[in-house]
Each structure stands twice: as C-alpha cells, then as structure tokens.
Amino acid sequence: MIIKDGIEIKLSPLHKISNYLIEGLSGLGLIAIFLGVWQIGSEFSGSFILPAPLDVLKRSFELITSSNSQISLTIYRTAISIVLAFIIGWVLGVIAGSFKTLAKIFKPLMDIFLAMPPIIWIVLALFWFEFGDMSVIFTVFIAIFPLSFANSMLSVITLDNRLNEVCIAYRLNLIKRLKAYYLPHILPYLLNSLNIITAMGVKIAIMAELLGASDGVGAKIADARAYLDTTEVLAYVVIMIGIILLFNFLVIKPINIIFLPWIKEN
Amino acid sequence: MIKDSLIYDFFAHPMRIYYIFAGILAIFGALVLIFRIGDFISFHQFIFLELFCAAAFCGFLFTAVPDWANYKKSLMSYSISGFLILILALISQILGFNGHIFIAIFWSFLALVVSFWLILGKNYDNFALIFLLFSITLVEILGLFYGLNSYALLHCYVAGIILIGFRVSMTLGNLALDKKFGKDNNTYTFIPNPILKNISFLSIITLAYATLLNLNLETQGFIAFGAGLITLSLLAQWHYKFFLSVHYTLIYYILLLGSGILYSAFGLNLLLGLDFSSKILHGITIWTLLGFVFFIFNVSSLRHSGQVVLNLPICGKMGLGFLFIAVISRVFLSDFWDSFYITVPAIFVGLVFLMFSGRYFIIYKNNPFTDDPK
Numbered sequence: 001m002i003i004k005d006g007i008e009i010k011l012s013p014l015h016k017i018s019n020y021l022i023e024g025l026s027g028l029g030l031i032a033i034f035l036g037v038w039q040i041g042s043e044f045s046g047s048f049i050l051p052a053p054l055d056v057l058k059r060s061f062e063l064i065t066s067s068n069s070q071i072s073l074t075i076y077r078t079a080i081s082i083v084l085a086f087i088i089g090w091v092l093g094v095i096a097g098s099f100k101t102l103a104k105i106f107k108p109l110m111d112i113f114l115a116m117p118p119i120i121w122i123v124l125a126l127f128w129f130e131f132g133d134m135s136v137i138f139t140v141f142i143a144i145f146p147l148s149f150a151n152s153m154l155s156v157i158t159l160d161n162r163l164n165e166v167c168i169a170y171r172l173n174l175i176k177r178l179k180a181y182y183l184p185h186i187l188p189y190l191l192n193s194l195n196i197i198t199a200m201g202v203k204i205a206i207m208a209e210l211l212g213a214s215d216g217v218g219a220k221i222a223d224a225r226a227y228l229d230t231t232e233v234l235a236y237v238v239i240m241i242g243i244i245l246l247f248n249f250l251v252i253k254p255i256n257i258i259f260l261p262w263i264k265e266n
Numbered sequence: 267m268i269k270d271s272l273i274y275d276f277f278a279h280p281m282r283i284y285y286i287f288a289g290i291l292a293i294f295g296a297l298v299l300i301f302r303i304g305d306f307i308s309f310h311q312f313i314f315l316e317l318f319c320a321a322a323f324c325g326f327l328f329t330a331v332p333d334w335a336n337y338k339k340s341l342m343s344y345s346i347s348g349f350l351i352l353i354l355a356l357i358s359q360i361l362g363f364n365g366h367i368f369i370a371i372f373w374s375f376l377a378l379v380v381s382f383w384l385i386l387g388k389n390y391d392n393f394a395l396i397f398l399l400f401s402i403t404l405v406e407i408l409g410l411f412y413g414l415n416s417y418a419l420l421h422c423y424v425a426g427i428i429l430i431g432f433r434v435s436m437t438l439g440n441l442a443l444d445k446k447f448g449k450d451n452n453t454y455t456f457i458p459n460p461i462l463k464n465i466s467f468l469s470i471i472t473l474a475y476a477t478l479l480n481l482n483l484e485t486q487g488f489i490a491f492g493a494g495l496i497t498l499s500l501l502a503q504w505h506y507k508f509f510l511s512v513h514y515t516l517i518y519y520i521l522l523l524g525s526g527i528l529y530s531a532f533g534l535n536l537l538l539g540l541d542f543s544s545k546i547l548h549g550i551t552i553w554t555l556l557g558f559v560f561f562i563f564n565v566s567s568l569r570h571s572g573q574v575v576l577n578l579p580i581c582g583k584m585g586l587g588f589l590f591i592a593v594i595s596r597v598f599l600s601d602f603w604d605s606f607y608i609t610v611p612a613i614f615v616g617l618v619f620l621m622f623s624g625r626y627f628i629i630y631k632n633n634p635f636t637d638d639p640k
Binding site for chain 1: 439443453454455456457459462465466469472476481482484485486487488489491492493494495496498499501502503505506533537
C-alpha cells in the first residue's frame with residue numbers, strides 16, 4: 001500500500017475491488033495448502049475414513065455438472081428462506097428498534113427463539129407441514145429469522161441521537177440523512193447479518209433436508225451415508241461451503257469495500 | 267598498499283567479490299552445458315544450484331545483515347573464509363571428490379555467522395531468515411547422507427528470494443514514488459504487505475519440506491498450487507500506473523508474475539499427473555531463481571555504488587529478456603529441437619551473467635562502495 005502522512009491513500013472503488021480480488025488468490029492458495037494437509041490425513045487414515053481431496057473435488061465437479069445433484073433445489077429453498085428472513089426480520093427489527101416498548105416486548109420472545117435448537121423446529125415442521133419444500137423453508141426461516149431481527153433491532157437502538165440532532169440542525173433532507181447518518185451505521189449490521197444468516201441458512205437447510213425431506217442436498221447426503229459413500233458426502237460439503245464462501249467473497253465483501261471504505265479488511 | 271588494491275576492496279565489501287564470483291560461476295556452468303563437459307548434468311546442477319546460489323546469497327547477506335544488525339567490524343575474515351570454502355568446493359568437485367561436503371560446511375558457516383550478527387545486534391525480527399538458512403543447511407547435510415534433494419533446495423532458495431525480495435521491493439517502490447513526485451517533494455511511502463509476504467514465504471518453505479520429506483505428489487501439488495496463487499496475490503500491491511511505467515518496478519512485477527504462474531502450473535502438473543515437472547522446475551530455476559538473483563544483483567550493486575537514482579544499465583534490462591528467451595526455449599520449445607533443450611537456454615543464461623560480470627566489474631572498479639542511500 002501507499003501511505004501519505006501515515007494514512008493509506010484513497011483508491012477508486014474499482015481499483016479496490018480489483019486489488020481485493022487479486023489478494024483473494026491468497027485465500028484460495030491457503031485453501032489449496034489445507035487440501036495438501038487433508039491429503040496427508042487421507043494417506044494415514046485410508047480413503048473410507050477420509051477420502052483424498054482430489055477424489056472429492058472430482059466428485060464435486062461431477063455433481064455440479066450433473067442434473068441429478070439437486071443442488072439447485074437446496075439453493076432455491078435456502079434463497080427463499082434467507083430473503084424472507086432477511087426482509088421480514090429487518091422490517092420488524094427496525095420497527096421494534098424505533099419503539100422502546102416494542103423492543104421490550106419482543107426481547108424475551110427473541111431470546112426464546114434464539115435459544116431454540118434448530119432440530120426442534122425440524123421435528124415440529126414435519127408435524128405441521130409434512131415432508132417437502134414447506135417444511136424445509138419454514139425450518140430455515142424460523143431458525144435464522146431471530147438473527148436478522150436481533151441485528152436489525154440492535155442497529156436502530158444503537159443509533160447516536162446526538163448525530164441525529166446535528167442532521168436536524170443542518171436541516172439535512174432524508175436522502176442526505178440516509179447517506180451520512182443512517183446507512184453508515186446500519187449497513188455494517190446489515191451486511192454482518194446477511195453474512196451470518198446465509199451461512200446458517202445453508203447449514204440448517206441441509207440438516208432440514210437430511211431429516212425432513214426426500215430430496216435436496218441433505219437427502220442426497222442421507223443416501224450417501226446409507227451407502228457409506230464418504231466421498232459423496234464430502235463432495236456435497238465442499239460444494240455447499242464453496243457456495244457460502246463465494247457469496248461472502250463476491251457479494252458481501254465488495255459491498256463492504258464500496259459502501260464502508262473505512263472498515264479495514266486486512 | 268594492500269588496502270588500496272581492488273582485491274582488498276572486493277573482499278572488504280563482500281557483495282562485490284561474491285556477485286562477480288557468482289557471475290563467473292554461472293558462465294562456467296553455461297559453458298559446461300554448451301560443451302557437454304564431463305558429467306555435465308550433475309555438474310551444471312552443482313554449479314547453478316549449489317555454488318552459484320551460495321555465492322549469491324552470501325553476497326547479499328554479508329552486505330545486508332551487518333546493516334540490519336548494526337555490525338560495524340571488518341567483514342574481511344568472514345568473506346575470505348566463505349570464499350575459500352566455495353573455492354574448495356569447486357576444486358574438489360572438478361577433481362572428482364565430493365564438493366557437497368564443503369557446500370554443507372559453507373551453509374552451516376553462513377547460518378551461524380548471520381545468527382551471530384543478529385543476536386549480537388539484538389535484532390530478533392529475522393526469525394524467517396534464520397529458519398531459512400538452517401533449512402538450507404539441513405537440506406545440504408541430509409544430502410550428504412541420502413543424496414541431495416535438489417528440488418527441496420530450489421524451493422528453499424525461492425523462499426529466500428521472497429524474503430529478500432520484500433526488502434528490495436520496499437526500496438523499489440519508494441524509488442518509483444520519488445521518481446514520480448520528485449525526491450524532495452515526495453511525501454508518499456510504499457509499504458509492501460508483510461502478511462502476504464510471510465504467507466508466501468511459509469507456503470514455499472512448506473513445499474520445500476514436503477519435497478524433502480518425499481510426501482506424495484498430490485500433497486506437493488496442492489502446496490505448490492497454493493504457493494503459486496499466494497505469490498500471484500502479491501501482485502495487487504503493484505497495480506499503480508506509475509509502478510508499471512518505471513522499468514525496475516515493472517521488472518519486479520514481471521518476475522513475480524512469472525513465478526506465480528510457474529508455481530501454479532507446477533502444482534497443477536502434479537495434481538493432474540502430467541509429465542512436465544522437469545520443464546516447469548527448470549522454468550522456476552531460470553526465471554524465479556536466476557531472474558530474481560540477477561535483478562537483485564543489479565539493484566543492490568547500483569545502490570551500493572553511489573547511484574541514488576536507480577537506473578539499470580542496458581545489460582540489466584536486456585538480461586531479463588535473455589532469461590525470458592531461455593525459459594521459453596527450455597519450457598516450451600525443447601520438444602521441437604534438441605538445441606532448445608540445453609544449448610540455447612545455456613547460451614542465453616551465460617550471456618546474461620557475462621554481461622553482468624563485465625559491466626559490474628567496471629562499475630565496482632570505478633565507484634567506491636557506499637552504504638545504501640535510504
């Protein structure tokens with residue numbers, strides 16, 4: 001980096017994103033080295049306990065290119081749940097955060113929801129919606145909704161009122177106030193929440209499909225478990241982790257770079 | 267009288283004698299290959315990988331480490347001792363004895379001397395360097411008993427180049443900034459990313475140990491591929507228009523780019539079970555090892571010969587082009603014509619160091635040694 005008077009010089013968002021993408025190769029490199037360590041583990045434990053990473057990667061590739069992998073079904077279910085949980089959680093969170101009485105009312109409810117193990121929701125969803133889409137979508141939604149809600153409520157509660165007074169004193173209109181006051185404070189919470197619920201959503205969706213659906217990645221993993229096919233189980237794991245990492249790398253971080261340039265990534 | 271002589275100056279400032287010696291060794295190695303002298307395969311390996319690199323690293327470290335450790339005493343005894351050990355190694359190898367013993371002694375000597383200086387100067391920030399020097403020593407000593415693992419040694423050297431290159435890159439970046447804004451008006455400072463440098467170093471030294479321990483090819487492939495990608499990630503910090511328009515930062519960039527591509531290709535080659543290992547490793551040797559060494563020779567020689575504004579002589583710029591031709595010949599064209607396999611690369615590598623030795627001997631002769639003008 002180039003610094004002037006102890007401060008890093010400003011770069012255009014495009015330059016920053018290009019640097020970010022190239023520096024991202026180091027993350028990919030570290031994953032490759034981790035795969036090397038995995039390979040050693042595979043040599044010691046045997047391919048049944050821990051299949052070789054190259055075999056797992058090859059199988060992952062086959063699954064991605066195959067029409068029978070049902071990855072898209074799981075992504076579809078997860079995406080619906082995440083979008084709903086994110087939007088509803090944020091709207092309700094903003095409302096609850098704006099009115100202290102509502103915040104007080106919702107607080108114990110949210111604590112209960114947050115403490116509830118997702119597995120309970122899976123069992124309940126099976127009773128309520130039977131096997132299939134609805135049961136999985138509901139489970140994922142109900143498990144991640146409290147996270148989105150709590151983050152949203154917290155972001156509004158922690159707004160600094162003194163800055164608001166400054167905005168009023170300078171008679172800033174709503175757009176300027178959004179740009180200078182609300183967004184810089186709320187956006188980190190928003191992105192953090194999106195990051196967490198995406199990762200949680202994918203994990204819970206797979207678990208819900210494993211226990212409460214006859215299709216989707218989770219169900220495929222259950223089949224692979226029945227056939228003792230460790231390679232296939234790990235291949236699905238690799239794909240789903242890859243999707244989470246890619247989403248984080250290509251969506252969350254670039255938004256951070258563009259809209260929150262003061263937040264240090266490294 | 268002796269103190270005024272050129273030879274005294276060269277040994278008192280070890281960079282000079284060792285760089286010129288390394289250049290002569292490279293020319294000798296190229297001649298051995300061109301004229302197929304004796305067991306030229308193992309002999310050229312001994313010259314390039316062991317003697318040349320030992321001289322090159324020693325020249326740099328005997329100049330830089332006393333500066334980092336604030337060691338002010340004469341370096342004469344150290345430089346003469348090291349030089350004699352290398353000469354003994356060369357002679358014993360020519361006479362058919364085992365020159366590797368002296369190389370192992372040399373690296374032990376270098377590791378101990380550098381550690382001693384750093385400890386004496388209470389400089390505890392160079393663990394990576396100490397670790398590297400003892401790793402090379404270990405490879406050499408193990409080589410005496412089990413046969414030299416030349417690829418592990420090559421990766422150790424490249425790890426060393428990453429370490430040394432980091433220091434050099436800091437100088438290059440700041441000189442480029444001086445050039446753009448004017449030395450007196452420049453308020454900007456270039457700081458290369460030390461975390462990426464550390465990760466890059468660790469990945470390549472891990473590859474060296476994986477090779478030394480003879481881990482399976484897939485493991486080595488993954489580590490090499492990772493090391494290549496990490497090396498490529500170092501490029502991001504050079505993506506400024508003025509860095510890519512100044513010749514020395516552009517050269518550094520191109521060397522780094524080639525190294526990253528070659529290591530990634532090496533990793534993929536091992537992972538996919540292809541048969542290009544030897545070609546790519548020669549590419550790494552010529553481009554990364556010889557290329558960086560040649561470039562660092564140029565930069566450090568000029569900086570320590572009173573040149574405040576860095577401007578590589580024409581031979582320095584042409585050298586890189588010659589090395590590029592040598593790499594293309596050895597890696598891509600060697601299947602088409604036999605001469606592209608050994609003769610053409612050897613001629614171009616020989617020419618690079620012939621130009622270097624001739625030009626820099628004159629520069630050293632005409633300019634007194636100066637400290638780095640920081």
